[in-house]
Amino acid sequence: MPESTVIETERLLLKPPTREDTQAIFERYASDAEVTRYLGWPKHTSVQDTEAFVGFSRSEWARWGVGPLLVFDKESGTLLGGSGLVMETAGRAATGYVFARDSWGKGYATESLRAMVVLAELKVARLYALCHVDHKASYRVLEKCGFQREGVLPRHLVFPNLSSEPLDVFRYARSPV
Numbered sequence: 001m002p003e004s005t006v007i008e009t010e011r012l013l014l015k016p017p018t019r020e021d022t023q024a025i026f027e028r029y030a031s032d033a034e035v036t037r038y039l040g041w042p043k044h045t046s047v048q049d050t051e052a053f054v055g056f057s058r059s060e061w062a063r064w065g066v067g068p069l070l071v072f073d074k075e076s077g078t079l080l081g082g083s084g085l086v087m088e089t090a091g092r093a094a095t096g097y098v099f100a101r102d103s104w105g106k107g108y109a110t111e112s113l114r115a116m117v118v119l120a121e122l123k124v125a126r127l128y129a130l131c132h133v134d135h136k137a138s139y140r141v142l143e144k145c146g147f148q149r150e151g152v153l154p155r156h157l158v159f160p161n162l163s164s165e166p167l168d169v170f171r172y173a174r175s176p177v
Contacts, residue, residue, distance in 0.1 A: 007069065007115050009115050010074075011073065011075070011111060012072065012073065012112060012115070014070065014083065014112060016067065017054045017057045017070050021079065026047050028079050028081070028100040029099065030049070030053070031044045031050075035098060035100060036161050037161050038159060039096075039098060040159060040160075041160065043161050060086065060087070066119065067086070080103040081097060081098050081103055082097065082099075083095065083096065084096075085123065087123070090124075092124055092126045092128070093120055093124045093128075094127075094128055095116045095120070095127055095128075095129050109141045110144050113142070114145055126174075128150075128172060129147060129172045129173075130156070130170070131172060132157075132162075132170075133168045133169060133170055139172065142172045143172075147172035148172065148174060149172055150172065150173055151170070152169070152171075153169050153171050156168065
């Protein structure tokens with residue numbers, strides 16, 4: 001994995017996760033039930049869950065040359081959350097974002113998603129995101145960044161922190177190239 005990969009925006013630094021980031025990921029957002037409420041992965045209940053995420057991240061970077069990224073405040077170095085690209089095929093990727101509660105409402109999700117759009121322009125013809133239909137703050141970020149709502153996918157995705165049943169999602173997409 002190119003651990004030297006750093007994406008810089010006006011206020012943020014985005015970098016691939018390393019083992020040294022594990023405890024901060026766990027404490028800042030991955031173990032927070034409110035933060036992970038609308039995510040497609042379960043809240044981390046132990047640091048081992050976060051270690052598994054870091055291992056997954058490393059394998060994605062090794063396979064595709066992109067993957068999950070951590071988002072840091074450029075000035076303070078504080079871990080704010082995460083974003084990234086998840087490649088599905090050579091021409092299609094999914095994206096998303098998660099931020100610690102004290103980072104909400106400050107434009108970090110929008111700023112990091114715009115960086116993912118730029119990164120996707122180098123890698124894929126189609127970039128998309130799924131969003132729980134009740135997660136208004138998240139789909140507003142997608143819309144600010146030029147994603148178009150393509151429709152509702154009924155009973156499409158399990159949100160393990162909400163329900164064991166598949167729930168409805170909005171599908172948003174944009175063609176970055």
